[in-house]
Amino acid sequence: MGALWPEGAEPLDEFVSRLLRVGHELYRDLPWRYIDDPYAVLVSEIMLQQTQVTRVGRFWERFLEAFPTLDALAAAAVPDVLERWQGLGYNRRALALKRTADQCAADGRGRLPDSYEGLLALPGIGPATAAGVMAFAHQVPGVYVETNVRAVFLHELFPHEDKVSDKMLEPLVAAAAFHPAAAADPRRWYYGLLDYGAHLKATGVNPTRRSASYSRQSVFEGSRRQKRAWIVRRVLAAPEGVAGAAGRADLDRAEAEAARDGVDEALFASIVDDLVTEGFFRREGALLIP
DNA sequence: TTCCTGCTAG
DNA sequence: CTAGCGGGAA
Numbered sequence: 226m227g228a229l230w231p232e233g234a235e236p237l238d239e240f241v242s243r244l245l246r247v248g249h250e251l252y253r254d255l256p257w258r259y260i261d262d263p264y265a266v267l268v269s270e271i272m273l274q275q276t277q278v279t280r281v282g283r284f285w286e287r288f289l290e291a292f293p294t295l296d297a298l299a300a301a302a303v304p305d306v307l308e309r310w311q312g313l314g315y316n317r318r319a320l321a322l323k324r325t326a327d328q329c330a331a332d333g334r335g336r337l338p339d340s341y342e343g344l345l346a347l348p349g350i351g352p353a354t355a356a357g358v359m360a361f362a363h364q365v366p367g368v369y370v371e372t373n374v375r376a377v378f379l380h381e382l383f384p385h386e387d388k389v390s391d392k393m394l395e396p397l398v399a400a401a402a403f404h405p406a407a408a409a410d411p412r413r414w415y416y417g418l419l420d421y422g423a424h425l426k427a428t429g430v431n432p433t434r435r436s437a438s439y440s441r442q443s444v445f446e447g448s449r450r451q452k453r454a455w456i457v458r459r460v461l462a463a464p465e466g467v468a469g470a471a472g473r474a475d476l477d478r479a480e481a482e483a484a485r486d487g488v489d490e491a492l493f494a495s496i497v498d499d500l501v502t503e504g505f506f507r508r509e510g511a512l513l514i515p
Numbered sequence: 516t517t518c519c520t521g522c523t524a525g
Numbered sequence: 526c527t528a529g530c531g532g533g534a535a
Contacts, residue, residue: 270520277519279534314519314531321522351522371520419520427535431518442518443529450530 229396234382241406241414244377248417251424253278257285258416263337263362264295270357271322271349276314278423284313295337298323299330304461304515307505316457320504321349341367360411366402368395369415372433373422379432380425390437447485452476453496456513457505466512469497 230237255278257269268288272281288309292298298306303323310319325347329337337358338344344355356369370391378397383389401407407414425432433439445451455476460467473493480488501508506515 273520275519275521276531277534280519280532312532314533315521317522317530349522353521357520369520372518373520415520422520426518433518440527445531448530451532454531 229400231382231397237400237404238406240381241401241404244381244401244421245406245414245417247421248413251420252416253420253423256282258361259412261362263339263358264298265289266362267325267337267344267350267354267358268322270354270361271318272313274315274318274354280313284310292326295326295329296335298326303504304464304506307457307515308461311458311461316454316505317503318349324348325350339363341365357415360415364411366408366411366414368399368402369418370394370398371419373419373426374398374415375436375438376422376425376432377418379435383435387435388437389435447480447483449492449496452480452488452492453500455479456493456496456500460506460513460515464515466509466514469493469508469511469513472497472513 234240235243257266260266269281269285272285272288291309292301292306301323303320306319306323307316310316313319325337328347329335338347341355341359344350344358345352350358353369353371356367357371359365359367360369375391375394378394379386379389382397383393402411402414456472459472459475473488473490476493477488480486497508497513500506501513506513508514
């Protein structure tokens with residue numbers, strides 16, 4: 226591991242101890258930290274995917290209030306889960322989390338896998354989320370690469386390089402995470418990296434702009450994405466179902482009021498097809514039912 | 516305006 | 526590898 230550390234850089238020992246100290250100074254006391262329930266940790270990790278900390282807080286607490294355990298989530302109805310998710314964004318995450326609960330409840334064990342590979346195989350759980358759950362719920366060190374960790378490593382070890390790929394960062398993130406001083410307390414190590422990364426972004430130019438995986442998002446206003454969200458909300462609000470034609474007319478009117486292009490039947494049908502395929506709601510004849 | 520503790524399908 | 530996916534706080 227140590228051999229992979231960059232020549233001429235600050236020694237790994239000093240790097241790790243300095244960042245542990247900085248992380249401690251910048252520590253954010255968030256409600257999902259230093260808890261042992263892997264399910265509660267997973268819910269926070271899923272919610273935090275591409276979502277700012279300030280937004281997640283109340284959603285995490287209300288979600289756990291409604292679905293306190295993996296079994297409770299598995300027993301819940303999809304529309305109720307989506308309802309709890311409204312306002313948080315990326316509704317797909319709620320469906321994936323629900324499927325994860327369903328799979329775990331059905332496989333006989335009734336709980337989440339406690340290995341990185343086991344977690345990675347579940348819906349909505351990728352490399353970052355799996356590594357996050359291992360570190361934060363199980364105190365198992367791993368390679369946890371997300372935007373704040375990127376910010377720290379780019380700022381510290383690639384201060385002038387551009388287009389730095391995750392493949393370049395991963396061995397370094399691993400070398401640090403498995404260093405005895407960090408591996409002794411993976412929670413503290415990664416909480417510190419997250420808080421330091423967030424601090425860097427808040428106080429200067431975002432270092433992750435120099436990441437190869439950095440890309441700006443397309444505009445939301447008037448997007449298909451916005452219409453998807455509108456349709457999901459509309460159907461959830463009508464437990465008895467919504468007639469497709471009426472839904473399209475409502476959306477068309479809403480778009481007109483926002484001074485945007487109308488929504489023709491082909492576009493509406495295309496979006497509804499996607500949503501039905503993804504499992505947001507079902508179609509019975511001309512009716513869209515939660 | 517920026518961009519958020521990413522994941523997935525094509 | 527890329528496009529698509531929510532919504533709002535600062």
